Amino acid sequence: MACRISELVIDAADAERLAVFWSQVLGYVELGREDDGSIELGPPDAGFGGPQPTLVISPSSDPRTGKLRLHIDVSPTDRDQDTELERLLALGATPVAFGQTGNWHVLTDPEGNEFCLLHSRLRPV
Incomplete structure (x- = not known):
């Protein structure tokens, strides 16, 4: 198991x-x-x-020091990535430029925790 x-x-x-x-x-x-x-x-x-x-x-x-060693990746379920990015930004996410390449966006939540919005759309669970 x-x-x-x-x-x-x-x-x-x-x-x-x-x-x-x-x-x-x-x-x-x-x-x-x-x-x-x-x-x-x-x-x-x-x-x-x-x-x-x-x-x-x-x-x-406790104060946060440095970049988190673990982050959350999210994928849109009912819209395309660009539309979901607009929604996340309106909710308070902030874009971060780390110089990554690929089809994802690096964002932070309102407390500065990094997360990524992936390109692939997933079916809702």
Whole structure:
């Protein structure tokens, strides 16, 4: 038996703001809150343990230093990449120029966490 990713955890200075951003990006809903202020997000009607991992936004006052060693890649499901890029920018994403080549866009979320918008369109789960 192998493992699979069940949840991703992102530390955040403003967990509320980041939870709203990622909920809108992924079409996730709030699944719950912990006493420490963590907010768990996930696909509607699936929740933890479903086919997609949940996302936990965890409050943290630790300063971020440098580029993250892990980042999230997202793919559009119901529109082309250019239209999705416009939507992500309107939600608060910021473009980043790392000099990459390829059919993807490097962006940051409202707290500066890097993520990529890929070109390939995926079917919704």
